[in-house]
Amino acid sequence: MELSANSRGRRRRRIRPWHIGLYVWCGLVFLFLMAPLIVVFPISFSSSAYLQFPPPGWSLRWYTAFIDDTAWIDATVRSLNVAAATTVLSTVLGTMLAFSIVRGKFLGRSMINQISMLPLIVPVIVYSIAVYGLFAQLQLIGNWQAIVLGHTVHAIPFVLILVGAALRTYDVNFEQAAMSLGASRLTAIRRVTLPQIRPALVSAMFLAFISSFDELVVAMFLGGSNMTLPKKMFDNIINAIDPTIAAVSVLQIVLVTGVLIVVSKIGAGASPTA
């Protein structure tokens, strides 16, 4: 007891006025960012049929409503599938693109880099209409795979930025060492380079996943009757507002937080693989 009191005493610092100001400011920002969550969580457990805050009573009926409605479940599963496929596709393609842009020595390299970044710059609605026109001709509208393709183009810039940055600071000597020890270039990349840029890869995958899982506009244009979760939520809000939407939001938040925790666990630095 004495010891802890001592150490606490030693740690005490003089608090200056601007310190207090800073704490208050940070607190306000935090509150502002968190306010939606503070409202959404209680509403999702509401017993009322309306979006009412504070809720008049508590129940799980909106979660039950979500689980019992196959339309919701279908949309959720479809969204997860689309996001997973987008993650895999954009990570593979984006990583290959990053390798060719960072390591390659061909003409038009920087132009390809610029073009790959365009999806971030072009307004989503413009992009969606363009892709809609193209996919309509190819008769792809209404397939969930079409949404995957649309989302992949959108997710590639994230992968390219993150993996490209990691590759730029990566010491090629490691790869050369692996090759001099008997590895082919591909084996060297798989066994030595990729494990070392894993934090960037994992972050890239996370961003790709989120960018697809949350995406509404592209999915709206390309999905047809195959609704993704954001599209279903959008329709739900337009037609009849009930707290199911809050329950779905909470589940979404929980899922993304879970993914984020996993990401920060496996994405943290290099560690022994075997």
Added chain:
Amino acid sequence: MNETPSGSPIRATPTGGGGDLTIVGVVRRFGPVTALAGIDLAVRKGEMLTILGPSGSGKTTLLKVVAGFETPDEGDVLLGARTVTFAAPAKRDIGMVFQNYALFPHMTVAQNIAFPLEMRKVAKADAAKRVEDVLRLVDLAGLGGRLPRQLSGGQQQRAALARAIVFGPRLLLLDEPFGALDRKLREQMQLEVRRLQQHLGLTALFVTHDQEEALILSDRIAVMDQGRIIQLGTPQEIYRRPVNRFVAGFIGESNLFRARVAGQGYAALDGGARFRLPADAPPEGTEIGLLLRPERPKPLANGAAADNSFAGSILDVVYLGETVKYRIRLDPGIEIVVRWPFHGSAGSLRKDDRVTLGWSGEDLHLVEWS
């Protein structure tokens, strides 16, 4: 090809004739820059040959050509009798120690060392045993389970060396591997690498810009400048008989004077002083460089004579531990650097003291000036 130059400590390993590594007429250009301007070099079996040169001399490019990371524009690289000019690095059977070691940070030391064995599909149990053996050889027994970052600089170096030799490579390449170590550790590692290389009879090509390191480690040294090999010889030959001004200036400390052969065994220096030349001086009128190593001139006692003797005053004194370095202005207006043992007659000399220096004609070595 098998004759051994005098004074060369080459191990008597039987060779099949010719070099173990042979480089024939290798040229490499990068746009308008010629990095390698025709390199011919043969490294004998069991020999440690050092490529010594300043940065930009092309030594790293040459190493990359040998390792397979660069392809020459002209010429060939042979390992034994096999031409490997265009072979992939993985197919060359060369062990390489990189400047920064390039130990894979996500693998343990043992996994790092097992990597080349794994690539060669060596059975797990056999590989584990060989890793153990080589760890013991480089004095890292028991540390196989650690990650590279948990090792000290010297231990990382040993691990990198172990990884490069565990698969019994045809050739060992060392790319300035001691640069990151502090002085004391560096000397220790140099001797250890040398011992190991000789013990295993490894053929090794070592690249460095550090002339001291080259003198310590090598059987032979190839001095490179501007993409060419300027001189190839044993450390003694290179130090005692550099072929030109560049080599003389690059290896060891030196006093270099520009002079013209003046007849009767004398040379006239630019400032007007005359030096007595060694017996094999070139014909009168030839422009030459005179190399005088700092340990050659000796302080002369009163009345003593020498081929060349000059009085002068001491400009600076630098204590280097066992030796002392003096910068002296000789009366004809020439500045020279000399280095003497601290416990000699010179130990008590101070700045501004007067001293008379003497050296024989044979102490001078003649080099091309151009």
